[in-house]
Amino acid sequence: MIPPRLTPLLSQFDFACERLIDRLGGPAVDSGDGTPVSVDPMTDDEFQWEPVPGCWSVRRRSDEPGPRATFLAGRGEWGRDLAPHPHPWPPPVTTIAWRLSHLSEMLLLRADHTSGSHTLTRDDYVDTGDAVTAIAAFQRGAAVWRQALLNVDDAALDIVGVCTYPHGSDPDEPFLEIVWWVNQEVLHHGAEIALLRDLYRAR
Template sequence: MAVPSRLAPLLDQFDFTRRRLADRLTGPKMDSGDGEYVEVPAITDEEYLWEPVAGCWSIRPRAAGPGPGATLLAGTGPWGRDGGRPHPWPPPFTTIAWRLAHLSEMLALRAEYTTGGHALTEDDVVHHGDAAGGLAAFEAAATAWRDALVTVGDAALDDIGRCRYPYGSDPEDAFVDVVWWVNQELLHHGAEIAMLRDLYRYLR
């Protein structure tokens, strides 16, 4: 199926942003933004879980229980993501591990509620306490979301509730607006992760 003209720039933006974030985390080089490639070290497990301030939310061993201000560890398996509803205000500062897990969870579940079985929840998501596992989960989730996008024809972009992701306004939104929203989530959390990498280099 040909990519609809309205979707093409959003898909290109998603592809570029996804690759830029992955390269920023794995190295060995990344595009600096002006076409020049600069060396980037791969993220370590220590950096992935680094808590730069007190009270961070992160990915934690389930046996340790939730972190400060969290009421649960979301997901399944030996590691969980600090969470709880209603979310505290002001929102807690989050680690690279938490932010990457948030992106992976959002992408995987939105794919599930667009072209999948519409059954998985945040309780079914497996979180990872190591950088390699977190990166692999991100790549799998990003691929699933992209695969869902390329099945959509032009008319479907206007469908209300084509994605029925239960943790946002998706059931009330046109699908093209959901695609836009996912891109801005990837852009802004990707920028936050990049800033945390800079801070880690200077403060550790």
């Protein structure tokens, strides 16, 4: 039984994820009024496209961090540009690869720190340099976070620290606030990714 307070947030999350996945992979996406608009699948070149100099992205570890980044997060051949707090100001423009990696890692880790082992860190996350694998990683992250939401009852929504995700305010916030925050992360980064797709097409 889904808690009534969680129902609209879960519906919003599902809508945001479905729209982003459709926007990335095609063959069509809802234009906003129910009319399908044709969308080409994202290519690896577009995935890694840097629209301005000094972008943060996902890079081969052998290439070292990008401008103003101090390390590449994750493990394996690829990593995401990052720097410890305080982050560079003004913030660097980030590629679709960076934004998808950020979303996928956040969803996976928050799910683990809600109803999993409570042990995963950024060092456990594996990035890749291709669009197809990155889209699949986002879908997996969305699925495990959704399942974590289905495992909580209404009382848990008011409890501070249900999620112990170490890269946010989760240990200090009621869980309902964290659910809302995850939704806005998917919504606003999804909109940024959609704009980057538009700019890439019109470049």
